[in-house]
Amino acid sequence: MKIPSRLRPLAAEGLIDEVLGQVKSGKEADVFVVRCGDARRCAKVFKEANQRSFRQAAIYQEGRKGRNSRRDRAMARRTRYGRKEHEKSWINAEVDALYTLSAAGVRVPRPMAFVDGVLLMELITDAEGRVAPRLDGLILDAATAREYHERLVGEVVRMLSAGLIHGDLSEFNILIDEHGPVIIDLPQAVNAAANQSAAMLLVRDVDRLRRCLGRFEPELLDTDYGKEMWALYAGGRLQANTRLTGRYEPTREDVHLTELMDIIDAARAEEMERRERLREGDIDEQ
Numbered sequence: 001m002k003i004p005s006r007l008r009p010l011a012a013e014g015l016i017d018e019v020l021g022q023v024k025s026g027k028e029a030d031v032f033v034v035r036c037g038d039a040r041r042c043a044k045v046f047k048e049a050n051q052r053s054f055r056q057a058a059i060y061q062e063g064r065k066g067r068n069s070r071r072d073r074a075m076a077r078r079t080r081y082g083r084k085e086h087e088k089s090w091i092n093a094e095v096d097a098l099y100t101l102s103a104a105g106v107r108v109p110r111p112m113a114f115v116d117g118v119l120l121m122e123l124i125t126d127a128e129g130r131v132a133p134r135l136d137g138l139i140l141d142a143a144t145a146r147e148y149h150e151r152l153v154g155e156v157v158r159m160l161s162a163g164l165i166h167g168d169l170s171e172f173n174i175l176i177d178e179h180g181p182v183i184i185d186l187p188q189a190v191n192a193a194a195n196q197s198a199a200m201l202l203v204r205d206v207d208r209l210r211r212c213l214g215r216f217e218p219e220l221l222d223t224d225y226g227k228e229m230w231a232l233y234a235g236g237r238l239q240a241n242t243r244l245t246g247r248y249e250p251t252r253e254d255v256h257l258t259e260l261m262d263i264i265d266a267a268r269a270e271e272m273e274r275r276e277r278l279r280e281g282d283i284d285e286q
Helices: 005-012 069-077 080-103 142-161 198-214 218-222 225-234 257-280
Strands: 018-025 029-036 039-046 111-115 118-122 174-177 180-183
Touching (some): 005 039, 005 111, 198 218
Antiparallel strands (some): 018 029, 029 039, 111 118
């Protein structure tokens, strides 16, 4: 396959040797399988600002600290320069999140380089070496659904322990390789300690896992890992290897009870709206 123009700088630097094929073309990025020496890798080519359509809701931007006051002011005023920098910060958030989470042992694609808007990272494959399928396209037995749910909840705990929340986790951005689930697509990742909506976003992520895998194992629908997880985190008691029960029983020391219940209601209402939009075909599932 001819090397696309956006990948030529990486080829010139010797980072890639050949483009083997295109995996997908989305609103935000095009994804290619490339050869780097004897290994296959994934190249995520973020589209130019005038070609892409990020869902850059303000809810995700809160708590992202900038180092350039001029740029921050321009972003706040939504000037042409500010919009360009805003898009750049959105892309950088995903790259930074991947490096942070990979170092923390979370199952995400391992990043290898980021050059001129192209992210070179590990290619996630199935047991036969094919590009790994997304979770939304699979039919699971109850035992596998329980296993995947347990492992994904563990990944979310490790993410939160590393200070991050995915923010848009669902069956559409989870790949299944030969060893199990791998979490992808993190441009909207939020700082758990600095974002006022962090608890709501965490609960929504965990609720989506419960609903998705609960289709195959209905017992999962009675669990409450999101509230339990956030209560432990807010109380400074959550660690990367914390074992959860799936039950949330508020105590007198839990001063956030009312807030948490409001969070649950908001998360569930938003999920209902998302599913309605999905049925109407107005939401990008990638």
